Amino acid sequence: MRLWQLPRVPVIVVVTMLALAGCQTTPSTLPAAEPRPSEACSWPLNDQTPRVVLVGAVAALEADGFLIRHTDLALGLVSAERTRILPGYGDRYDSWDRRGMFGGIGIGGGRGGVSSGVMIGFGGVGSLTRDATQLERVSLLAGAGEVRVSRDIQVIDWRGELAEARSASTADFCQRLRGAIEAGGSR
Amino acid sequence: MSRLLPTLLLALLLTGCATSPPREPPRELDFPFAPEATLRSSAQVLMANGYVVSHADADLGRLEAVFSRWPGYRVLVEVSGEGEQSRVSLTATRGGRPLPPQTLDRLLVEMQDRLGMWR
Numbered sequence: 001m002r003l004w005q006l007p008r009v010p011v012i013v014v015v016t017m018l019a020l021a022g023c024q025t026t027p028s029t030l031p032a033a034e035p036r037p038s039e040a041c042s043w044p045l046n047d048q049t050p051r052v053v054l055v056g057a058v059a060a061l062e063a064d065g066f067l068i069r070h071t072d073l074a075l076g077l078v079s080a081e082r083t084r085i086l087p088g089y090g091d092r093y094d095s096w097d098r099r100g101m102f103g104g105i106g107i108g109g110g111r112g113g114v115s116s117g118v119m120i121g122f123g124g125v126g127s128l129t130r131d132a133t134q135l136e137r138v139s140l141l142a143g144a145g146e147v148r149v150s151r152d153i154q155v156i157d158w159r160g161e162l163a164e165a166r167s168a169s170t171a172d173f174c175q176r177l178r179g180a181i182e183a184g185g186s187r
Numbered sequence: 188m189s190r191l192l193p194t195l196l197l198a199l200l201l202t203g204c205a206t207s208p209p210r211e212p213p214r215e216l217d218f219p220f221a222p223e224a225t226l227r228s229s230a231q232v233l234m235a236n237g238y239v240v241s242h243a244d245a246d247l248g249r250l251e252a253v254f255s256r257w258p259g260y261r262v263l264v265e266v267s268g269e270g271e272q273s274r275v276s277l278t279a280t281r282g283g284r285p286l287p288p289q290t291l292d293r294l295l296v297e298m299q300d301r302l303g304m305w306r
Contacts, residue, residue, distance in 0.1 A: 010193045017197070026286060029293050030279060031256055033237020042235075074245035075227055137253070139240040141230050150234040152255040165255040167237040 037169030042148040050076035050142040057140045060180035076143035082136045089132030130158040213276040214288035222266045222273040229264045232297040258282030
């Protein structure tokens with residue numbers, strides 16, 4: 001077989017892959033979150049001691065369903081994480097598998113006729129087992145005159161692969177955490 | 188034959204991926220500040236960049252931060268020294284493979300800025 005007689009699509013794919021192989025280089029600098037963490041994620045410590053903020057932060061995070069992973073009083077650090085099941089996450093992207101949990105209705109045309117059918121039953125085993133897990137990690141640092149919060153979110157799909165990863169130091173989350181700390185600290 | 192050539196090309200292409208990760212030396216710098224202040228500034232800079240500090244211990248002089256972007260970044264800060272002198276040693280990995288030391292320069296510059304700011 002001559003070269004130009006090869007099937008075109010695989011050849012194009014291979015040539016493209018070869019061309020792109022050089023693109024996967026290491027970055028020249030460490031990545032930073034884009035957009036940057038919200039300004040609401042750092043606030044002045046004022047007259048509070050880091051210890052008071054840490055005690056409030058541990059209570060606020062635990063009340064919000066977080067598991068405290070680590071604390072260090074000398075630095076003023078709390079590190080916590082929370083997992084959550086996202087039901088049917090896989091179905092959002094697998095549109096061919098979009099069937100109801102309690103069966104489905106189908107009409108199909110074949111050679112020389114049309115057939116229809118109704119399927120009843122608990123057919124949704126696929127979507128039941130395709131739940132993804134969302135992992136949320138938070139760290140809070142209190143000291144040197146300021147409190148700072150950072151947070152990120154990862155979604156791990158039912159295959160155990162990382163489906164989504166994003167930095168999530170959002171104003172909404174930080175304001176709620178700050179409010180909960182200040183409410184807990186004044187008690 | 189039609190399958191063989193692309194398969195061979197793909198195998199050639201992937202051979203480069205199967206090497207053991209190279210060892211990178213840590214990026215080191217001396218700071219005229221106490222080890223704890225230096226370690227705290229590294230935590231502040233990393234968190235301001237969106238990193239989440241997963242572990243830090245002032246007595247051990249060690250801090251580990253993670254960044255969730257694919258394929259996963261991890262930065263390890265080690266601080267040694269005593270009094271008003273400290274030496275920072277930084278290493279980073281991307282998807283489990285070490286990053287070259289020069290990628291950490293920006294982090295050190297931001298730490299210097301921050302230490303100069305509140306001292």
